[in-house]
Amino acid sequence: MTQQFYVSPEQLMKDRADFARKGIARGRSVIVLTCRDGIALVAENPSPSLHKLGEIYDRIAFAAVGKYNEFESLRQAGVRYADVRGYSYDREDVTARGLASVYAQSLGAVFTAESKPFEVELAVAEVGHTIGQDHIYRLTFDGSIADESGFIVMGGQADAVVDALKGRWSAEQDFAETIRAAVDSLRHDGGTSAEPRAQLSSRTLEVAVLDRDPLTARGTVRAFRRIPAQDVDDMLSNERVSL
Amino acid sequence: MLPEDAASAIGRAASTSFSDYIAAQNPAALPSARNAANHAGAGVDLAPHATTIVSLTYAGGVLMAGDRRATMGNIIASRHIEKVFPADTFSVLGIAGSAGIALDITRLFQVELEHYEKIEGMRMSLDGKANRLAAMIRANLPLALQGLAVVPLFAGFDTTRRVGRLFSYDVTGGRYEEQEHHSVGSGSVFARGALKKLWKPNLGEDAAVKVAVESLYDAADDDSATGGPDVVRQLWPVVYTVNSAGARRIPERSLAEAAEEIIASRSVSGREA
Numbered sequence: 001m002t003q004q005f006y007v008s009p010e011q012l013m014k015d016r017a018d019f020a021r022k023g024i025a026r027g028r029s030v031i032v033l034t035c036r037d038g039i040a041l042v043a044e045n046p047s048p049s050l051h052k053l054g055e056i057y058d059r060i061a062f063a064a065v066g067k068y069n070e071f072e073s074l075r076q077a078g079v080r081y082a083d084v085r086g087y088s089y090d091r092e093d094v095t096a097r098g099l100a101s102v103y104a105q106s107l108g109a110v111f112t113a114e115s116k117p118f119e120v121e122l123a124v125a126e127v128g129h130t131i132g133q134d135h136i137y138r139l140t141f142d143g144s145i146a147d148e149s150g151f152i153v154m155g156g157q158a159d160a161v162v163d164a165l166k167g168r169w170s171a172e173q174d175f176a177e178t179i180r181a182a183v184d185s186l187r188h189d190g191g192t193s194a195e196p197r198a199q200l201s202s203r204t205l206e207v208a209v210l211d212r213d214p215l216t217a218r219g220t221v222r223a224f225r226r227i228p229a230q231d232v233d234d235m236l237s238n239e240r241v242s243l
Numbered sequence: 244m245l246p247e248d249a250a251s252a253i254g255r256a257a258s259t260s261f262s263d264y265i266a267a268q269n270p271a272a273l274p275s276a277r278n279a280a281n282h283a284g285a286g287v288d289l290a291p292h293a294t295t296i297v298s299l300t301y302a303g304g305v306l307m308a309g310d311r312r313a314t315m316g317n318i319i320a321s322r323h324i325e326k327v328f329p330a331d332t333f334s335v336l337g338i339a340g341s342a343g344i345a346l347d348i349t350r351l352f353q354v355e356l357e358h359y360e361k362i363e364g365m366r367m368s369l370d371g372k373a374n375r376l377a378a379m380i381r382a383n384l385p386l387a388l389q390g391l392a393v394v395p396l397f398a399g400f401d402t403t404r405r406v407g408r409l410f411s412y413d414v415t416g417g418r419y420e421e422q423e424h425h426s427v428g429s430g431s432v433f434a435r436g437a438l439k440k441l442w443k444p445n446l447g448e449d450a451a452v453k454v455a456v457e458s459l460y461d462a463a464d465d466d467s468a469t470g471g472p473d474v475v476r477q478l479w480p481v482v483y484t485v486n487s488a489g490a491r492r493i494p495e496r497s498l499a500e501a502a503e504e505i506i507a508s509r510s511v512s513g514r515e516a
Contacts, residue, residue: 049364051364054361054364055361056361076362079358079361079362080261080264080358083261083354083357083358083361084264084265084268084269086354087261087265087272087350087351087354088269088272219491220332222357
């Protein structure tokens with residue numbers, strides 16, 4: 001019979017956290033930002049079909065970094081949660097807070113009980129009628145939940161992107177300005193000392209937005225829409241394109 | 244080798260249906276969960292019924308219209324009920340039959356389409372949508388046999404073939420694609436007669452709206468369970484068009500115009516019908 005070595009709980013948790021962190025830092029960053037027009041979600045993603053950003057419900061979007069199979073199953077579970085809730089109660093009873101809290105419970109349970117923690121970091125964003133009512137929740141692999149304001153950067157060299165974004169983003173911007181700021185910041189993930197990467201184009205970008213008032217703008221209650229590649233390129237090349 | 248459960252999960256993933264999911268999780272939430280036990284036909288006069296729906300194709304799309312009356316036996320249960328709904332961006336459905344069940348099926352169908360779109364990241368095909376609706380009507384068959392039937396009419400814009408198409412159903416869930424135009428509900432025979440005379444190939448959108456309103460007027464004329472245009476309360480039929488730009492509700496103002504035009508032309512001629 002093999003003898004199991006004693007490992008202290010502190011060491012065990014630290015090992016698991018290090019393992020998850022390493023997996024998350026391997027990919028590229030995803031940025032979620034609020035602005036005057038709503039919430040913009042920008043991801044560096046070379047695949048046009050394997051999405052990192054997704055729609056959950058009328059005013060709620062999902063963004064993730066890490067292992068695709070893990071966050072995709074969480075996204076689908078989130079869509080089911082929201083649709084069942086909206087069908088059983090009412091559409092306005094589906095909130096990002098409720099969804100973020102079930103995600104936190106699920107991630108926390110996997111972190112302590114399963115053989116391997118999820119190597120993912122999630123954002124659940126809900127657009128309000130004013131900037132003050134916007135919510136962005138950040139969920140990490142261990143089930144921690146944080147209610148952030150302004151913007152969040154997840155995955156890759158997130159700290160370097162946050163530093164770059166601080167001078168470029170402001171809450172008064174419209175979608176085009178915000179998305180330009182986010183894409184520009186993604187180039188600076190090498191840190192302040194390193195040379196920024198070449199300008200990114202729609203081929204390696206995935207961009208989506210949550211409109212603040214979709215009913216008057218597009219006649220639907222669903223605020224989420226993906227920005228087509230052509231529009232992304234126009235936005236990045238032209239200083240004055242609006243959405 | 245894959246563990247047995249891991250491989251069988253692939254088969255389960257074939258259905259991303261919301262109604263299948265809720266049937267497994269909470270079957271009581273389904274429209275067909277009502278239990279009318281063994282009271283054959285007893286439901287007929289118990290619950291409000293919704294009546295005439297017409298649908299017709301026109302140049303570049305398809306249109307659906309429904310009157311605003313719900314009846315319960317000889318009583319008018321509602322003058323304001325709406326029986327035509329957008330199912331998603333490119334399709335609409337109209338309902339005739341037991342109103343409560345029909346509204347539940349509509350709500351479930353709307354969530355079903357949106358759920359698929361979000362999970363799969365793309366819209367269901369028009370034929371797929373028509374088949375999902377058929378499955379929901381099929382699930383309602385036991386209640387239909389007890390007098391609580393729901394018969395929908397489904398119309399949508401086929402984004403691959405670039406045409407408007409319409410589908411009718413029977414209570415067993417049979418799905419039939421219709422050409423040109425179709426109507427369901429208690430006043431449908433009269434509406435159908437009117438459509439046969441009024442409908443022409445390649446109608447414009449405005450002309451198609453007028454044809455729909457006039458056929459509903461004829462249905463209301465001869466069927467007591469169908470409501471005509473109500474000038475006192477300013478109530479007009481609910482009309483939706485679906486074309487390559489998506490589903491759009493025709494504004495009240497255009498419907499009032501169309502209805503008043505028909506009333507005026509018939510008053511002037513001063514004939515019996």
